[in-house]
Amino acid sequence: MPFPDRRARPALRAEAVAPTRRGLLALGCACCLGTLPISPAAAQSPEVARHLAAARAAAGEDLRPWLALGQAATPTAAPPLSIEALMAQPPPPPAKAFDNLAFVGAKWVSAWALTTSGGVILLDALNNEDEAERLIEGGLRRLDLDPAQVKRVVVTHGHGDHYGGAAWLKQRHGAQVAMSGADWRMLETELEFDVPQWGRPPRRDVVVEDGDTIRLGDTAIEVLMTPGHSPGTISLLFDVREGRRAHRALLWGGTAFNFGRRPDRMQRIESYIAGTRRAKGVAAREDVTVLLSNHSGYDEADKKLQRLQGSTANPFVIGREAVQRALTVIEECALATQAAWST
Ligand SMILES: [Zn+2]
Ligand SMILES: [Zn+2]
Numbered sequence: 624m625p626f627p628d629r630r631a632r633p634a635l636r637a638e639a640v641a642p643t644r645r646g647l648l649a650l651g652c653a654c655c656l657g658t659l660p661i662s663p664a665a666a667q668s669p670e671v672a673r674h675l676a677a678a679r680a681a682a683g684e685d686l687r688p689w690l691a692l693g694q695a696a697t698p699t700a701a702p703p704l705s706i707e708a709l710m711a712q713p714p715p716p717p718a719k720a721f722d723n724l725a726f727v728g729a730k731w732v733s734a735w736a737l738t739t740s741g742g743v744i745l746l747d748a749l750n751n752e753d754e755a756e757r758l759i760e761g762g763l764r765r766l767d768l769d770p771a772q773v774k775r776v777v778v779t780h781g782h783g784d785h786y787g788g789a790a791w792l793k794q795r796h797g798a799q800v801a802m803s804g805a806d807w808r809m810l811e812t813e814l815e816f817d818v819p820q821w822g823r824p825p826r827r828d829v830v831v832e833d834g835d836t837i838r839l840g841d842t843a844i845e846v847l848m849t850p851g852h853s854p855g856t857i858s859l860l861f862d863v864r865e866g867r868r869a870h871r872a873l874l875w876g877g878t879a880f881n882f883g884r885r886p887d888r889m890q891r892i893e894s895y896i897a898g899t900r901r902a903k904g905v906a907a908r909e910d911v912t913v914l915l916s917n918h919s920g921y922d923e924a925d926k927k928l929q930r931l932q933g934s935t936a937n938p939f940v941i942g943r944e945a946v947q948r949a950l951t952v953i954e955e956c957a958l959a960t961q962a963a964w965s966t
Pocket of ligand 1: 785917918
């Protein structure tokens with residue numbers, strides 16, 4: 624397992640989370656929901672309201688999709704879509720967001736292909752083998768990229784909508800699959816979510832941890848642990864290029880507070896908040912101007928890819944200030960949820 628470089632480990636690490644019974648998706652998809660119905664007192668809580676107001680203020684008009692996270696702290700409105708309905712949505716066409724970054728995802732869940740001088744690093748692997756073949760392989764071909772050049776699959780976290788196609792990509796192309804140790808452990812013990820539509824988990828391959836660098840050819844990806852959404856969610860920092868210009872990008876590895884029914888939810892939300900605050904500092908220091916998600920529902924990647932056609936300005940480059948505001952939205956929604964669960 625040669626590829627991560629190890630640096631000194633900062634203090635923030637994924638906490639160990641005791642495996643629980645296999646969670647069936649009573650409320651729909653793993654990555655959107657799993658929220659805890661909150662009490663009438665929580666719905667009236669001034670602290671919840673204060674954090675949600677701060678989230679709305681940070682979101683402004685341009686970052687509103689991230690406010691969906693605040694639903695975990697408010698009484699639920701519409702019933703969620705089923706996983707079948709989510710997966711049945713027609714996929715956006717594959718397209719390049721930058722010279723070295725292509726979208727090869729589904730409508731609901733994204734996969735990104737980072738092209739390097741040494742092959743392709745795939746960031747997440749969609750729901751299953753069928754999507755990996757149709758959307759990832761097919762998408763790469765449509766963009767004149769060779770699927771056989773996929774050398775690495777980095778899985779942001781151990782939920783099936785992100786690892787589902789990984790085992791097949793490894794088998795087919797010999798790609799190494801990387802995930803955090805905590806999420807490999809989860810896959811080896813008991814999945815916190817599972818549905819029949821998801822591919823089976825890949826076998827443990829490469830372990831990456833906080834501070835590691837994933838290298839391929841001329842490209843380096845820095846690994847930042849942002850646990851909470853899963854025990855070992857990783858977020859990824861890398862450069863994207865447009866001609867001679869480079870921008871620093873952060874791919875947020877796991878978003879929704881879908882662990883509200885778990886007994887360890889308070890530790891999980893605390894880790895999430897700490898990870899978000901740390902990520903804000905890293906993003907400020909590294910001048911991150913591009914914030915990507917693995918669900919278009921948050922970063923609106925599908926809409927931005929459409930807007931990119933024929934546009935001179937790249938809508939994925941939102942700027943340092945907007946990246947900071949987006950992370951503040953995430954943080955404030957997490958604080959609202961923490962307050963709601965404490966009430
Ligand atoms: Zn997901
Ligand atoms: Zn997830």
